Amino acid sequence: MRFGLVLCLIATLSLIAAAAGCIDSGSEKNVLIVGNHLMSDARELDQGTGTGTLITEKIIITETLVATGEDFSLKPNLAESWKMINDTTWEFKLREDVKFHNGDEMTAADVKFSIENINTKQPGRTTLIDYRDSEIVDKYTIRIRTNTMNPLLPAALHSPDTAIISPKSYDANGEYVTTIGTGPMKLASFNEQTGEIVVVRHDQWWGGTPTIEKIINRGYPNPNTRAMIIENHDVDMTFDPPYSEVARLDAIEGIDVLKFNTPRTYKLDLNFDHAPLDDLNVRKALAYAIDRQGIVDNVLYGVGSVATGPFLPTMAWANTSLVPYTYNQTLAKQYLADAGWTDTNGDGYVDKDGKKLSFKLLTYTERPGLVPMLEAISSNLKDIGIEVEEIAMETGAISPMLAEGDWDMYLIAANLAMVPDPEYVLKTWYTTDGTTNRGHYSNTEVDRIVAEGHNLITPKERYAHFRTAEGIVYDEVATINVAYYGVAIIMWDNVQGFTYDPTAHDYRLSPFMTVA
Incomplete structure (x- = not known):
């Protein structure tokens, strides 16, 4: 009878574990379970579909030249x-x-x-x-x-x-079968229903024999879910919970929280087709009105740092001579007044020709810092008399508004180093025909400098040349750079050997980790 009860208890506990999504790694050693903030479908494991960040950095099965x-x-x-x-x-x-x-x-x-x-x-x-x-x-x-x-x-x-x-990786008809790369891990399985990806050690990797045996990668797009799964130890490692949770998680015994800057910038794109954003005085007022340090400290909870130019100061080509736009409400109001915007009726908002100054500010919800940053920026702008309509939605819902020009400012976490060269950002963001110059900023001098810089061969020449263009777009407030993006990496202390790659897009997993 007691033996039957024991069997019943074991069976019940097994069902509970299965329902909770737990993985029994059996006798396997060094198995890392990761709660990834990226979701995937069958096409996203195909290099030909253009989702290399996932396969190269998040599951490390491919490598670049x-x-x-x-x-x-x-x-x-x-x-x-x-x-x-x-x-x-x-x-x-x-x-x-x-x-x-x-x-x-x-x-x-x-x-x-x-x-x-x-x-x-x-x-x-x-x-x-x-x-x-x-x-x-x-x-x-x-x-x-x-x-x-x-x-x-x-x-x-x-x-x-x-x-x-x-x-x-493709069959005789050119149809995708699996991704066969050269990286330290190789693809073992992919569950199209759940998005779970399992990779195992590539023993013949040219970079050495990885210490990690297997990585089980699951997608959890909701930051609150990622906080819950790491606290419950459903995963060994995850990234970017709500930033307000970072300190609490770090205080839990056995959990380590690491914070790093990544090659992204939180920036405000400005719609130059909408007056008065075509007025430099108004743009400077916006730049001085935003409390960047307060946002980093109280909104991002230290996950990130105050931005000056578009590039991280650690980038070899960054123009480190740029003078920061410090938080200065008095100066911001003066710039508004210079542009003719003052509060004539005492309602707390500046106006001109009988019209209140009002902007539509958009952002997307997929990254945890954007929505609270939107709220803080809106509050800062209200303090100098600007009315803000806040809109935060998933990227798919915002895209039509951007395409139709139905926006004034767009808060985005923009990648800086998909191509590690200053021309990549300066050309696409700031030249008249730039592919991501959604605000339609245009300056013939910037266009000329970027075009001439394209033909320079040596990095030293290129970097010095492009710093001039960076200085111009910064002085003209072509975009408002708020903060350099930070990533919070949270892991249990049974995970050892993680090395942060500051050039990766958010993070890159390390092949030489161990899991006790």
Whole structure:
């Protein structure tokens, strides 16, 4: 009878564990369970669909030809070296000790396939490569030709979307089967219903033998859910809970919280098509009205830092001579008055020609800092007499408003280093025809500087040249840079060996972690 009760109890506990989504790793050692803030579907594991950040940084199954140092300067990775042969040709020498997950050796033919695969399926993601064709010189040498002179090519090949995969990732008809990369982990399974991804150690990795045996990666898009699952130890590691929860979680015995800056900037895009945002005095008033330090301390809870220019000061090309727009309500009101906006009727709002100054401020809800930042910025602007209509919705709901121009300011966490070179941001954000210049800022001098800088070859020349353009867009308040994005990495202390990569987009998992 007692034996039956024990069996019944064991069975009941097993059902409870299963219902809770727990994983029994059995006798396996060094199994890391990660609560990821990214969700995925079947297409998102295909390099050809342009979601390289997930497969290259979050589940580390693919790698790029070019990597970066901590200051975002370029360094070898799958390519040992590169040089410019002529104005439109770059030659890359490949490592000779790289094996794909299926045991095949990586060659120049695989590199050619990978670049052409993404160029054909997602050409928008290879715009900065300016790809024309490529030539296989020998087994470990490839020459990549561009349509025009393109010194940006090596930096563009750092983008996770250009990661190298085996052609055997597709069947004979070109249909995606699985992702076969060269990274420290290899894909073991993918659950299309739950989004759970399991990767296991790649014993033949050229970078050494990973210590982690398996990573189970689950998607939890809600920040509150991520706080709950780490506290309950349903996962070993997660990222970006509500920032208001960071201190409480850090105080729990056994939980460690690490905070780092990542290559993103919280910025306000301004709609230059909507007066009076085309008035520099109004834009300067906005810049001085925002309490950046207060937002970092009290809204982001220290997860991030105050921004000056668009680039992190640790980036090798950043213009570190820029003078910050400090929080100064008096100066902000003076700039409004210089633009003709004063409170003529004593209602607390500035007006001009009988019209109240009012802006529509948008943001999206997927990242935990954006909505509370929107509220804080709105409060700051109200303090100097500006009325703000706050709109926070999922990205899909906001996109039509942006496309139709139905907005004044847009708060976004924008990526800075998908391509580690200043031209990437300055061209796309600030030139007249920039692909993400949604506010339609335009300055012929900036256009000229960026165009001329494109033809400079050496990093030292390029960096010095582009600092001039950065200074202009900063002085003209082309965007308002509020804070450099921070990531909160939360793990139980049974996880050891995590190394933060400051050049990754939010974070990159480390292959040399261990889980007790």
